[in-house]
Amino acid sequence: YLISAAGFCLLLVFQITHYKQYPPNVSKIYSYFECRRKKGSQFSEVVFFGLQYLLKKYLTGPVITEEKIQEAKLFYQMHFKQAVFDEEGWRKVLEKHDGRLPIRIKAVPEGRIIPRGNVLFTVENTDPSFYWLTNYIETMLVQMWYPITVATISREFKKILAKHLKATSGSLEGLDLKLHDFGYRGVSSQESAALGGAAHLVNFCSTDTVAGLLMAQRYYGCPMAGFSIPAAEHSTIISWGRSKEKEAFERVLDQFSSGPVSVVSDSYDIFNACKHIWGDKLKERVMERSQDSCLVIRPDSGDPAETLIEILEECFGSSLNSVGYKVLPSYLRIIQGDGIDLHSVEEILEKLSDEGWSAENVFFGCGSALLQKLNRDTLSCAFKCSYVESNGKGMDVYKQPVTDPSKGSKKGRLSLRRNSDGFLETVERGAGKPEEDLLVTVFENGSLVKDYSLEEIRKNARLRDEEMNPTLHNHEPELLHNHIINGIH
Numbered sequence: 001y002l003i004s005a006a007g008f009c010l011l012l013v014f015q016i017t018h019y020k021q022y023p024p025n026v027s028k029i030y031s032y033f034e035c036r037r038k039k040g041s042q043f044s045e046v047v048f049f050g051l052q053y054l055l056k057k058y059l060t061g062p063v064i065t066e067e068k069i070q071e072a073k074l075f076y077q078m079h080f081k082q083a084v085f086d087e088e089g090w091r092k093v094l095e096k097h098d099g100r101l102p103i104r105i106k107a108v109p110e111g112r113i114i115p116r117g118n119v120l121f122t123v124e125n126t127d128p129s130f131y132w133l134t135n136y137i138e139t140m141l142v143q144m145w146y147p148i149t150v151a152t153i154s155r156e157f158k159k160i161l162a163k164h165l166k167a168t169s170g171s172l173e174g175l176d177l178k179l180h181d182f183g184y185r186g187v188s189s190q191e192s193a194a195l196g197g198a199a200h201l202v203n204f205c206s207t208d209t210v211a212g213l214l215m216a217q218r219y220y221g222c223p224m225a226g227f228s229i230p231a232a233e234h235s236t237i238i239s240w241g242r243s244k245e246k247e248a249f250e251r252v253l254d255q256f257s258s259g260p261v262s263v264v265s266d267s268y269d270i271f272n273a274c275k276h277i278w279g280d281k282l283k284e285r286v287m288e289r290s291q292d293s294c295l296v297i298r299p300d301s302g303d304p305a306e307t308l309i310e311i312l313e314e315c316f317g318s319s320l321n322s323v324g325y326k327v328l329p330s331y332l333r334i335i336q337g338d339g340i341d342l343h344s345v346e347e348i349l350e351k352l353s354d355e356g357w358s359a360e361n362v363f364f365g366c367g368s369a370l371l372q373k374l375n376r377d378t379l380s381c382a383f384k385c386s387y388v389e390s391n392g393k394g395m396d397v398y399k400q401p402v403t404d405p406s407k408g409s410k411k412g413r414l415s416l417r418r419n420s421d422g423f424l425e426t427v428e429r430g431a432g433k434p435e436e437d438l439l440v441t442v443f444e445n446g447s448l449v450k451d452y453s454l455e456e457i458r459k460n461a462r463l464r465d466e467e468m469n470p471t472l473h474n475h476e477p478e479l480l481h482n483h484i485i486n487g488i489h
Contacts, residue, residue, distance in 0.1 A: 015135060015136045015138060015139065016076060016080075016084060016085060016086075017080075017084045018132060018135060018136065019086045019089060019132040019136075020084070022131065022132065023388075023390055024390070025390045025391045026131045026388060026389070026390045027128035027131055027389050027390060027392075028124060028125060028128065028131055028387070028388060028389035028394070029124065029125060029131045029132070029133075029134035029135060029385060029387075029388055030122065030123070030124040030134065030385065030386060030387035030388070030413060031122065031123050031124070031134050031135055031138070031383060031384060031385045031386065032119045032120075032121065032122045032123070032383070032384060032386055032410060032414050033119070033120050033121050033122075033123075033141065033142070033144060033381070033382070033383045034116075034117065034118060034119055034120055034381070034382060034384075034410070034426075035114075035116045035117075035120065035145075035148065035379040035380055035381050035382075036116065036117060036380035036381075036382055036406065036407075037115075037116045037117030037380075038116070038380050038406065041116070041379075041380075042156075042342075043116065043152055043153075043156065043378075043379060044115060044116060045113050045114060045115050045116060045152075046113070046114055046116060046120075046148055046149075046151075046152045046379055047111065047112075047113060047148065047151035047152045047154075047155050047199075047202060047203075047461050048107070048108050048109070048110055048111065048112050048114055048120055048148060048151075049110050049111060049147050049148060049151040049198075049199050049202050049457065049461075050110075050144055050146070050147025050148060050151075050195055050198075050199060051105075051107055051110065051121060051141075051144055051442065052110060052219060052220065052442070052448070052451065052452055053147070053195065053198070053215060053219045053220075054140060054141065054143070054144065055105070055442065055443050055448055056219050056448060057219070058140060059101055059103070059137070059140075059443065059446070060443075060446060060447065060448050061100065061446060061447075062098055062099030062100055062446065063099060063100070063101065063446070064090060064093050064094045064099035064100075064101075065094065065099060066091075066094065069087060069090045069091060069094065072085060072090070073085050073087050086132070089130070089132065092129060092130075093130060093133075096127070096129070097127070097445065097446070098446075099446075100445055100446025100447075101130075101133060101137075101445070101446050102125055102126045102127035102130050102133065102445050102446075103123060103124070103125060103126065103133055103134065103137070103443065103444075103445070103446075104123070104124050104125075104126050104441060104443065104444045104445070105121055105122070105123050105441070105442055105443040105444075106121060106122045106437075106439040106440060106441050106442065107120065107121035107122075107439060107440060107442050108120055108121070108416060108438055108439060108440070109438075109440060109452065109456075109460055110452045110456075110457045110460065111202060111452070111456065111457030111458065111459070111460030111461040112438075112460045112461075113155075113460075113461065114416075114424065115423075115424055116379065116380070117426070118416055118424055118425070118426045119410065119414045119415075119416055119426045119439070120144075120148075121141075121144075121439070121442075122413075122414055122439065123135075123137070123141065126444065126445055128389075131388075134385075135383075135385060138383045141383060142376070142381065142382075142383045144381070145375075145376040145378075145379065145381035146192065146195055146196065146199075146374075147195045147196065147198070147199040148199075148379065148381070149374045149378050149379050149381075150195070150196040150199035150200060150370065150371060150374070151199035151200070151202045151203065151461070152379065153342070153369075153370060153374065154179070154199060154200045154202065154203045154204065154370060155202070155203045155461060155463075156342055157179050157203075157342060157345060157364075157366070157370075158175070158178075158179070158203045158204065158463060159463065159467050159468075160342065160345055160346050160349065161175060161178045161179060161345070161349075161359065161364075162175055162463055162467065162468040163467075163468060163469075164349040164350075164353060164359040165178065165358075165359045165360070166468050166469075167323075167353065167359075168321075168323065168325040168352075168353050168357070168358040168359045168360070169321055169322075169323065169325065169358050169359065169360050170321070170322050170323040172468065174360070176203075176204055176205040176206070177204070177205060177206040177227070177363065178204070178206070178359075178363055178364060179200075179203075179204050179206060179363075179364050179365075179366060179370075180204075180206040180207060180208065180228070180335065180337070180363060180364065180365040180366070181197055181200045181201075181204070181206065181207035181208060181209045181212065181226075181365075181366065181367075181370060181371070182208060182337050182365040182366060182367040182370075183196065183197070183200075183209060183366065183367040183368060183370050183371030183372065184197065184208060184209040184210070184211065185367075186367045186368045186371065186372050187371050187372050188372070190211055192371065192372075193209055193211040193212065193371070194211035194212055194214065194215040195212075195215065196209070196212065196370070196371040196372075197209030197210075197211050197212015197213065197215065197371070198212040198213075198215040198216045198219075198220065198225070199212075200212065200370060200371075201213070201216050201222075201225040201226050201454065202454070202457055202458060202461050203458075203461060204226070205225065205226050205227055206226060206227060206228070206363075207225075207226035207227075207228065208228050208231075209371075212225075212226070213225055213226055216454050220452065220453060220454040220457065221451075221453040221454065221455075222453065222454035222455065225454055229259065229260045229261060229262055229296070230252075230255075230256045230259070230261045230262070231261070231262035231263075231264075231298070232248075232252050232261075232262065232263045232264050232298075233264060234264055234267050234300070236248070236252075237249075237263075237264060237267045238267050242267075242268055245267065245268060245273065245277060246277045246281050246282065249263055249265075249273075249277060249278070249282060250282060250285065253282070253285050253286075253289075253295075257293070258292075258293050259292070259293055260292070260293060260294050260295075260296055261293075261295060261296065262296040262297075262298050262335055263295065263296070263297060263298065264298045264299075264300050265277075265278070265297050265298060265299060266298075266299045266300050266301050266302065270299045270301070270302060270308065271307065271308070271311060274297065274308060274311045274312055274315070275311050275314070275315060278295070278297065278312075278315070279311065279312065279314070279315025279316065280315070283315065283316070286316070286331060286332060287316070287329070287331060288331075289331040290330070290331060291330035291331060293331070294330060294331045294332060294333050295331060295332055295333070296333045296334065296335050296363065297312070297332070297333070297334050297335075298334075298335045298336075298337060298365075299334070299336060299338070300337060300338050301338050302338070303348065303351075308334065309328070309334065309352070309355075309357060309361060312328055312332060312334075313326070313328065316328060316329050316332055317329065321358055321360065323358075324356075325353070325356060325357060325358035325360075326356050326357050326358060326361075327357075327358050327360050327361060328361050333361060333362070333363060334361060334362050334363070335362070335363040335364065335365055336348065336362060336363075336364050336365070337364065337365030337366070337367070340364050340365065340366040340367075340369060341366070341369035341373075342369070345364055348362070349362075380406075382407075382409070384398075384399065384409040384410070385397055385409075386398060386409060386410050386411055386412055386413070386414060386428075387411075387412050387413050387430070394430075396411040396412035396428075396429055396430075397411070398410065398411045410426065410428050411428045411429055412428050412429035412430050412431075413428075413429070413430035413432075414426055414427065414428055414432070414439075415427045415432030415433075415434075415436070415437040415438075415439060416432075416437060416438040416439050417432060417433070417436040417437060417438060418436075418438070424438075
């Protein structure tokens with residue numbers, strides 16, 4: 001941050017000269033954020049999450065001081081090589097509003113599942129003198145694309161896992177621990193790790209991304225949002241040398257004799273490790289462990305559906321669960337953390353079920369596909385002006401580029417409602433009824449108005465019954481879409 005976390009709103013380069021460009025006598029600028037609907041996208045709905053963090057960290061309270069104004073003035077003089085910084089405007093914010101931003105933000109409740117193409121939040125100035133503030137904070141607010149996208153992808157993982165777990169075990173027990181966040185070291189910054197890690201925790205309780213846990217604690221009122229187990233990595237195994245891989249494994253068992261433990265086992269030959277070390281030399285040690293202290297074998301390469309699980313069955317046996325699928329002994333499980341994305345998880349689980357194995361046997365770890373291999377275009381996130389007031393008159397405004405109709409924007413004041421058919425829809429041109437509006441005021445004049453707990457958010461984001469029904473996924477997309485819409489509330 002160039003000045004400070006609280007004062008970075010003075011340092012948004014793109015908007016710095018916009019106050020000079022609006023029409024004369026403007027008193028209101030009203031804008032909105034959405035994830036545009038895009039034909040052919042694999043994501044038809046989004047999880048709304050992360051706005052509360054941005055508001056608490058960057059916009060709440062007195063964020064403007066004389067020191068920051070002077071520092072920004074100097075910075076932009078050097079940057080533009082001319083005097084374009086609105087020193088007078090910012091000083092009026094300081095003097096008239098004690099450095100608090102005269103802005104109102106209305107948003108859907110965090111954790112809600114919203115079909116793409118609908119308004120997610122709106123922003124407007126509450127003081128006519130500061131109409132330019134609405135879009136001045138666009139850059140920061142549009143960064144909502146990141147936690148929304150991570151939360152959405154994480155929930156898509158949960159749908160897949162729930163479908164297979166229900167079909168092959170008859171239960172959803174342990175679902176919240178099935179996808180572990182391995183992404184901390186693969187993201188671009190500490191803040192990305194925190195935002196993305198917390199977004200994953202909307203759907204799961206399994207993570208190694210401590211930054212996400214701290215964000216959930218500090219900004220969403222959750223003392224401990226996720227859990228992990230002791231785990232070996234390649235350095236702790238190969239530091240013993242290739243000839244002592246068995247001793248390295250045994251050391252881990254000795255050090256963590258109670259509670260589950262994960263041991264990476266592909267440093268040299270995963271098949272040899274499973275058959276001759278875990279399944280022979282250390283077999284008794286493994287079998288001594290209880291369900292609560294199970295050994296979780298981690299192949300960091302290859303495909304567990306190919307031969308690994310058969311090798312473990314050959315060594316340790318298996319049993320049939322209540323719906324007729326095979327399960328390894330309760331003291332033994334697998335976690336696959338290499339190359340995991342939405343496609344590979346589906347593929348692995350389908351292979352396992354085709355071979356008669358329950359999804360109970362396998363956990364997954366995901367890194368870059370969860371927190372890093374995504375961008376603002378993944379969900380087509382956009383922030384656009386839709387209404388202005390000048391000379392006491394309101395006017396609906398919009399963009400409609402002839403070269404790309406998909407980028408056309410909404411018109412007028414917006415509200416989100418559920419119509420008589422049960423579908424969520426955005427009402428434009430100020431035609432919505434206030435009592436039907438699902439948008440909630442969350443921020444006004446420098447103060448946070450609504451504070452969501454992670455517990456509330458998780459309830460909003462929970463899977464609907466039809467998303468956990470394996471048979472539903474064979475139906476037509478339109479039918480699935482109807483189930484999604486009707487299950488939102």
